[in-house]
Amino acid sequence: MSDWNSFRGAARRLDDIDLPRIGHRIGVGEDELHAFMDVEAAGSGFDRQGRPKMLFEPHVFYRNLAPARRTKAVKAGLAYARWGEKPYPGDSYPRLVEAMAIDETAALKAASWGLGQILGENFAMVGYESPQDMVWAFMEDEEHHLEAIVDFLIAAKLDDHLRNYRWEDLARGYNGPGYAKHNYHGRMAAAYAKWTKIPDTHWVPAVDALPPIAVKMVSPSMRGAPVRALQMRLQRLGHYAGAVDGVFGPVTDAALRSFQRSAGIVVDGYAGPQTFAAIEAALSPEPIIVKEEAAMPALASIGHNGGPALEPQMSGPPSPVQQSAKAVGAAKWAAIAGALWTAVVAADVLPPAFTTPEFIAAVTAAIGAVAGAVGSYRAPKNAEPG
Template sequence: MTWNGFRGAAVRLEDIDLPRLGHGIGVGEDEIHALLDVEAAGVGFDRTGRPKMLFEPHVFHRNLFSAARETAVAQGLAYPKWKPGAYPADSYPRLAQALEIDETAALKAASWGLGQILGENHAAAGFASPQAMVRAFMDDEDAHLESMVRFLVTNGLDDDLREHRWEGLARGYNGPGYATHGYHTRLAAAYAKWSHIPDTPFIPPAGEGSIVIPRTRIGRGSRGSLVVIWQEILLAAGLSFDGGADGVFGGATETATKSWQRAHGLVADGVVGPKTWGAAG
């Protein structure tokens, strides 16, 4: 198969893609941003337009057998255990050598794109083969993000992301050595950063059905796409407040929320949790 230097259309994400795909698993833009920042510094393509990629010789080793494995070991492309500090600045020359030995095993042994999805995990990311996944990643960062969301759901990690259980998320996404690299603390720090940055307003398309009930609670001080969704619900119920659906959960939104909760027989605490979301759905 010809790979054209792993250069495709290289279309970047649009701002709306993060809240749109996050909505499908009940999270806001901030959670998605945090994971992207930690995995690939928020960018899915390198300076030459190739998907960001890290070749893992220990993964190549476990996907090879007999003579092919011996050849890869002899060329320094495969070894049985992960080694720290063994990564060159550009992994593509290694990948090119590995492709000559076994294309499928080579693509499986690399982590790709915004979410750094290991080619070995192509099925969990929604693709029939690593080749299909890499082709999609060459063309559009939207495919990177969609695959990351599928991977989270397939592996039951979407709960951890919704609940901000950073250790559980890091363990499932990055493996048992997550703490060595501080993935959990980096995720928490990235989320804290993005939680103070205004999000892209997003309302689910008409006819999509009831909202996805998030497990993330929102209340005074919250910001983002989930706040916009909640404010739209309040406005549709005839509860007006200063600022409208601006994505900022301030005092006026809190007061309107308490009125809405009282009208629906709920505890009027001004906090939108599962019971309040459920009554709205």
């Protein structure tokens, strides 16, 4: 499958600092995360060929297929109604590739991926727009695997079990009723005991650090890290007072609309490039206005004959009325540009070269710079109208 590069990406392993940094989100350290990962994926998110560890589940494929495709998959031996009807092969990837030829999205949903063996069906639960997006991210870096584990634990309300070493409750919630047969809880407890004897990586969180919003749009009913990052920003701006839980529910919707209303942008309850730019502008520190520069008189223009130009000259800074008019005009064009950019991104009509996260971030930053310049306007204290 050339489009998927045989499921080989950068395959970057976790950095030492990733465990305490990501675990900090739910109040656990690297020992707890190590214990969980040791049991769920033998401590590694990639196989020997550099592909994300993956297990294809034919019964999940079965339930994600439309009737006509389901019949085709059943005949090919790729789908069946109940778990356990046939043994798993040593390598699930050939079977996955065959299933993708029938229905790519359903096939990716039917596989468990990476360090935490996150089922593709749960892509939205861990903050992705599609199972394809989740798998591409997992191909690149185990950091994304670990972020997804933490997002899933939060969404499934299992993070408290990990914090309090309730291994049995955690295993039951994560692995289902068959957890005891495989001794998941006992193996997690043993792994945790092992890791507590190994020195931890020193890490201290930055006081003002905010996690990035790594998607093009945060919309109602989404879950995961992008929603949490949005909630943290709205909280810092005084619009959000709920739990930072990564769930885009009514409280988050109300907070987002409140911010959009205060920023003078489209109030639609969707956070896209225009809203991101306005948020970053609101979070940016105000520029310092030097009094000497503010009070400096403008130089008179010189006409073509060496004398003063005929048009009237300003002998001081623009009046607050003039400055405000310029700010309002710039704000209007910034809002229009942001709205158009949001619509273009949401419509997904851009050529591939213009849909990379880097390009979208650059355009969003440019819009944000304009909005920031406008939002930071303050009339000099010594300027009087007229």
